[in-house]
Amino acid sequence: MDSDNRAKILSHALRLFAARGYDAVGVQEIVEAAGVTKPTLYHYFGSKRRLLDALLEEHFMALYAVVEPAACYRGDLSRNLNEITAAYFRFAKSQPPFYRLLLSMYVAPPDGESFHAAYGLYRRQYELIETLFKQAAEHHGNMKGRHRRYAATFLGMINTYITLALNEAAALDDELLYKAVHQFMHGIYS
Amino acid sequence: MDSDNRAKILSHALRLFAARGYDAVGVQEIVEAAGVTKPTLYHYFGSKRRLLDALLEEHFMALYAVVEPAACYRGDLSRNLNEITAAYFRFAKSQPPFYRLLLSMYVAPPDGESFHAAYGLYRRQYELIETLFKQAAEHHGNMKGRHRRYAATFLGMINTYITLALNEAAALDDELLYKAVHQFMHGIYS
DNA sequence: AGACAATTATACCAATCGGTATAATCCTGT
DNA sequence: ACAGGATTATACCGATTGGTATAATTGTCT
Numbered sequence: 001m002d003s004d005n006r007a008k009i010l011s012h013a014l015r016l017f018a019a020r021g022y023d024a025v026g027v028q029e030i031v032e033a034a035g036v037t038k039p040t041l042y043h044y045f046g047s048k049r050r051l052l053d054a055l056l057e058e059h060f061m062a063l064y065a066v067v068e069p070a071a072c073y074r075g076d077l078s079r080n081l082n083e084i085t086a087a088y089f090r091f092a093k094s095q096p097p098f099y100r101l102l103l104s105m106y107v108a109p110p111d112g113e114s115f116h117a118a119y120g121l122y123r124r125q126y127e128l129i130e131t132l133f134k135q136a137a138e139h140h141g142n143m144k145g146r147h148r149r150y151a152a153t154f155l156g157m158i159n160t161y162i163t164l165a166l167n168e169a170a171a172l173d174d175e176l177l178y179k180a181v182h183q184f185m186h187g188i189y190s
Numbered sequence: 191m192d193s194d195n196r197a198k199i200l201s202h203a204l205r206l207f208a209a210r211g212y213d214a215v216g217v218q219e220i221v222e223a224a225g226v227t228k229p230t231l232y233h234y235f236g237s238k239r240r241l242l243d244a245l246l247e248e249h250f251m252a253l254y255a256v257v258e259p260a261a262c263y264r265g266d267l268s269r270n271l272n273e274i275t276a277a278y279f280r281f282a283k284s285q286p287p288f289y290r291l292l293l294s295m296y297v298a299p300p301d302g303e304s305f306h307a308a309y310g311l312y313r314r315q316y317e318l319i320e321t322l323f324k325q326a327a328e329h330h331g332n333m334k335g336r337h338r339r340y341a342a343t344f345l346g347m348i349n350t351y352i353t354l355a356l357n358e359a360a361a362l363d364d365e366l367l368y369k370a371v372h373q374f375m376h377g378i379y380s
Numbered sequence: 381a382g383a384c385a386a387t388t389a390t391a392c393c394a395a396t397c398g399g400t401a402t403a404a405t406c407c408t409g410t
Numbered sequence: 411a412c413a414g415g416a417t418t419a420t421a422c423c424g425a426t427t428g429g430t431a432t433a434a435t436t437g438t439c440t
Contacts, residue, residue, distance in 0.1 A: 005388085021299040023213035027428060038429075040388055048428065100299065107293045107353060109211040143378065149369065150378055152360075153350055160346030163297055170342075179339065187377035188333065188340055195417085217398060228399075230418055238398065 006044045008034040014055055018097035021104065022052060022114045049113055059098045060121050063091050064128075071128045073135040080132055081181045085158055089172040092162045100166050103159060126151055157184055196234045198224040204245055208287035211294065212242060212304045239303055249288045250311050253281050254318075261318045263325040270322055271371045275348055279362040282352045290356050293349060316341055347374055 012033040016025040027048055031041050045051040070083035092099040105118030133147035133154075143150070161180055164170035182190075202223040206215040217238050221231050235241040260273035282289040295308030323337035323344075333340070351370055354360035372380075 017299070019299050019301045021211075021213055021302045021304075023211055024299075024302055026426070028426075037389060039390090039431095042429070043387065100297075103297045104294075104299055107290075107297055109207070109209050109214075109290065109294055110357075111209045112211045112214055114211075140379065142380070146369075146378070149373070152354055153347055153370075153373065156346055156350030156353075157343055160343055160350075163346075164342055167300075179336075180343075183339070183343065183377075185377045185379060187373075187375045187380070188336070189330065189375060190332070190377070216396070218396075227419055229401095229420090232399070233417065 005034070005036050005040055009036060009041055009044065009051070010055055010058070013051055014059070014101065015097055017052070017055070018101040018104075023112070049117075052114065052117055055098075056102075056117055056121060059095060060102070062095075063088075064124060066091060067125060068128060071132045073132050075139070077132075077136040077140070078181065078185060080136075081154065081184065082177065084129070084132075084154075085177050085181055088158045088162065089165075089177060092165065093172055096166060099162060103163060103166075106159075126155060129155055154184060195224070195226050195230055199226060199231055199234065199241070200245055200248070203241055204249070204291065205287050207242070207245070208291040208294075213302070239307075242304065242307055245288075246292075246307055246311060249285060250292070252285075253278075254314065256281060257315060258318060261322045263322050265329070267322075267326040267330070268371065268375060270326075271344065271374065272367065274319070274322075274344075275367050275371055278348045278352065279355075279367060282355065283362055286356060289352060293353060293356075296349075316345060319345055344374060 009030065013025075013030045016030060016033065027038060027041060030051075031038050034041075041051065045054060066087040067084060070087045071080060073080060102118065102121070105114045106122050108115045108118065130147050130151035133143065133150045137143040137145075137147055157180060161170060161172065161176065165172045170176060199220065203215075203220045206220060206223065217228060217231060220241075221228050224231075231241065235244060256277040257274060260277045261270060263270060292308065292311070295304045296312050298305040298308070320337050320341035323333065323340045327333040327335075327337055347370060351360060351362065351366065355362045360366060
C-alpha cells in the first residue's frame with residue numbers, strides 16, 4: 001500500500017512514453033492515466049526528466065541481470081551468442097513497451113533529453129559484449145582486432161530482429177534465434 | 191530569390207529536428223533560426239507536420255536515387271552489396287543530420303507523428319533490398335526463403351555502422367565497407 | 381490522544397505550444 | 411502605371427507545457 005501511486009505512475013509513464021515518445025507526452029496526461037494529481041508525481045520524482053531516469057534504471061537492471069551471465073565466456077563462443085540472443089529475445093518479449101522505449105532512445109537526437117539518459121545504458125551492454133569477443137579472440141586468432149566491430153554488429157543484429165518483432169514482422173522464437181546466430185557466425189552462403 | 195525563405199526554413203528545421211527531435215522543437219524556434227516569421231512558414235507548409243513531410247520527401251529521394259541503381263541485380267550479389275553499402279555510406283556522410291533524423295524516426299514510438307512519416311520510407315528501401323536477395327536466391331539455391339531475413343539484417347547492419355559513425359565511433363571509409371560486407375557474407379570466423 | 385512526517389489535493393504560475401486573422405508589402409505581367 | 415497574386419509582418423488565439431505554493435489529509439509512532 002506504501003508507494004502504490006509511485007508504481008502506477010511509473011507503469012503508465014512507460015506505456016505512454018513507449019507509445020508516443022518522451023517529448024510528446026505531457027505530465028498532465030501521465031497523472032490522469034495513473035489516477036493521481038501532479039503534486040503526487042512531483043513528490044516522488046521531482047521532475048519529468050527524473051521520472052524517465054527512474055523508469056530506465058529500474059527496467060534496465062532486469063535486462064542487464066540476464067545478459068551479464070549470458071555474456072560470461074566459458075570457451076564456447078557460439079554458446080554465448082545463443083544465450084545472449086535468447087536473453088534479449090526473452091526480455092523483449094516480456095517487456096515490449098520498455099524495449100521499444102529503449103530502442104527509440106538509442107538513436108534519438110543527441111541533444112534531446114532522452115538520448116543522454118539512454119547512452120550510458122547502451123555502453124554498458126556494448127562493453128559486456130565487447131569483452132566477450134575480446135576473450136574469444138584469444139582462442140580464435142583470426143578474430144583479433146575485430147571485437148569492436150563484432151560487438152557493435154552483434155548488438156545491432158539483435159536490435160534489428162527485436163525491432164521487426166515489435167512491428168509484428170517477425171516472431172522471436174527458437175527457430176529465428178538459431179538462424180540469426182548461425183547467420184552471424186557463418187554468413188549468408190552456408 | 192524566389193523561395194529563398196522556403197529553403198532556409200527547410201534547412202534549419204532539418205538541423206533542429208535532427209539535433210533534438212521533432213516534438214522537442216517548436217515552430218517558433220524554427221522560424222527564428224531561419225530569420226522569418228511564423229506566417230511565412232505556414233504559408234509554405236501549412237502545418238508543422240507537413241513541414242516534416244516535405245523535409246523527408248526531398249532528402250529521401252536523393253537517397254533512393256543512389257540506392258536503387260546499386261540494388262539492381264546483375265548476377266554478382268557481392269558486387270551489389272558493396273555498391274549498396276557504398277551508396278549508404280556516401281549519403282550518410284554527405285547528409286549526416288538528415289540520416290540521423292531518418293534513423294531516429296525508424297524506431298520512433300509508433301503512435302507518434304514522426305513514425306508514420308518515416309515508416310513508408312523504410313519500406314521502400316527494404317523492398318528494394320528484398321527484391322535483390324530474391325533474385326540472387328535463384329542463382330544461390332541455398333539462399334531460398336531467406337530473402338526477408340537477409341534484407342532486414344543487411345539494412346540493419348548498414349544502419350548500425352552509420353549510427354556508430356554519427357556518434358563518431360567509426361569512420362565510414364572503404365576499409366570498413368569491405369570488412370562489413372565481407373562479414374555479412376561470410377560470418378565472423380573467416 | 382497527540383505529534384509528526386509522509387503523502388495528496390486545490391489552485392495557480394509564466395512560458396510555450398501549434399496555428400491564424402488581418403493587413404501591409406513585394407514582385408510580375410500587362 | 412496599375413492590377414493582382416504571391417509573400418511577409420504585426421498581433422493575436424485558446425490550449426497545453428513543466429512546475430509549484432499552500433493547505434488538507436493520511437498513516438505511524440509514542
